[in-house]
Amino acid sequence: MDEVVLRRRGFVFSPDRPLQIAGYVLGFAGALGLAYLLGGREILKIFPVWIVMIVAFSLYPMKVLIADRDGVSILSRGGRTRLSWDRIAKIVVFDRAGGRVTVGIRTEPDDATRARPWTRLAEVMRRIGPAPRLLRVPGRDEPFALAFETVCGGVQASELADRFRRSVPVPIAELRSGDAEPYSVRAPFRSALPDAAFLAVWNGLIGTIWVVVTVRQDARAWIPLGVMFAGFCLILTEQLIPRAALMADGTGLRFGEEFLAWDEIQAIRLGAATDGTDLIIRTTAAAALVEPEVRRRLTGTHVDPARLAAAVPPGITVDHTTVT
Structure with a gap:
């Protein structure tokens, strides 16, 4: 069978989550300012290296999904994860606004109800991360949940669905053409509330200790720390938006x-x-x-x-x- 390869940019923020984008920008700006205050002018020499690394990582098109004769290889945190075809129930291709294409994989559900709280922690990371690639295991409480979902670029949804349909031995969700509006x-x-509370308490405790230690070194440090705090608040607020x-x-x-x-x-x-x-x-x-x-x-x-x-x-x- 022909290999189907999906690529996406490395450090990608979803355009429909503007508060998250603003939050990470403020966090990065505050971190740069804090590094300058504590490291002096010498730290300015490292700034261009940071910027080049971030830009390169953002623009490099990584292979996020590879479908071949043995199954699907998925890029996830910590390396690549492989799913065999006998575990995959369906591949879904969503056509989104702005020319974006989203590919989802639905696997056979696990016999057990999804575990807590470790699954909850994974959900937190999946919501906060700029490019969520965490592989989940649908349980019997949500048997039709998508185990993996990613955005890819440079291809039309109908074209990608045809490529999958010709190359993979699992059902592909049909794209229905017509004038009907989505x-x-x-x-x-409501599940985001305990997640937000956990993040607020955890970062509040760690952040308070960090602020006290840092301000003792340089009283001006409260300015970049305030910028970083504002960014954190924006990221947290985005989690609570319906x-x-x-x-x-x-x-x-x-x-x-x-x-x-x-x-x-x-x-x-x-x-x-x-x-x-x-x-x-x-x-x-x-x-x-x-x-x-x-x-x-x-x-x-x-x-x-x-x-x-x-x-x-x-x-x-x-x-x-x-x-x-």
Whole structure:
């Protein structure tokens, strides 16, 4: 089979997360200022080296995913991880705004519920990191979660889907063409609150000690430290911004971290709940072997049945009923 290689820039921030970009820029500027105060003019000689290294790492197109006859090799923190084809259930190609293409991999779910708190820590790193590449293991509580997702450039979504379809022995999510507008509903992720609290407390303790020691060396250090603190606050604030809890587009239906292609869905039912919307999806084919009826509560959301029905392909019904 032909090899499919996906590349992306090394140090990439998502353009739809501007607060994160601003936060990291402020953090880097504060670190430079602090290094200058504590190291003097000699440290200025290192600044160009830092800048060259950051630019080179940002622009170098790394091979983030390689699909060959044995499986998929994924670039993740700590090296490369390989998934064999018998573990992969589906490859999904999302066409995003601005010409961006996102590729997701769904694996067979693990028999056990996802472990805590180590999985939670991995989720924190995945949200904060500029280019999330952490491989997750979907458990029986979220069997349709994408195990891996990455942005790639220099290719059209339809072209990339065709390349995968010709080269890999697993199902590829069909790209549905048409005039239907994608429909998304945003909601705050309450799971981000304990993550944000943990980061605030941890950085508060470590940061306070660091500030006291640093200011004793140079009283002017509070200025770059303040810039770094402002950057941290922006990064933390970005974690609390509501994100898409439900997305229906030409590829399929995403709810939270999970995804189902349109050919895996028979019908969708929506029910009003006191704190959000109940989502009930009747699945078909292989998806039904995993979970024939997916019931999820989208907390803090209100889904418009008419707009959702307009975004789904013909043959899939969308009902709005009272669910108890």
